[in-house]
Amino acid sequence: MQVILIQDVDSLGQASELVRVKNGYARNYLIPQKFAVEANPSNLKQMEERLKVKAKKEAAMMAQIKQVINALQDGAIKIGAKSGTSGKIFGSVTPLQIARAVKDQKGYEIDRKRISIVDEVKELGTYKASIDFGGGNVAEMEFEVVGE
Known part of the structure; x- marks a missing residue:
């Protein structure tokens, strides 16, 4: 049957x-x-x-995901962190902070669980994070950690 x-x-x-x-x-x-x-x-x-x-x-x-990916790859997001005089930050940058910064600066709400940080963030500077939208759609974005 x-x-x-x-x-x-x-x-x-x-x-x-x-x-x-x-x-x-x-x-x-x-x-x-x-x-x-x-x-x-x-x-x-x-x-x-x-x-x-x-x-x-x-x-x-898929069209909406492509639009979000293009917006995320267009320029770095700035994330503020408290730092010492040598440029080391207190604590580290988390995916939750990146998700909030994306929402504030780009206007897109992204689940923090989909964000993975490539390198460990312990100093001021520019880093990369990847966002997995599912279905093989992964966006690489840059974020800059600046002192508050």
Whole structure:
């Protein structure tokens, strides 16, 4: 029996995928648990429509991600930190500070968990951070640590 998966099922497939399973597995487990629906013409047509809508949303999201990546790569962000006379800062710069600086200076809100700092930041100067937007979209951005 062919079924259309409504949600991801381990060792079977991803959502919106057409799979062939045994009749009993489909009737007794997948369909009652709302993991799948029978692959009849109307359900196949609905699946195609959902995939078209999903593709449009992903295209719009990719365009927005590209816009954010271009804005982040256009000029360094300045982050203030307290420092001593030798240029060493007290503490270090964290992804949370970078996320706040991006929001204040560029106007984009980025989750701090997506930001990773390439080098350890212990002195004033220019450093690099990478931001993972998912789906293979990674932006390298520069930030400058300046004394307060």
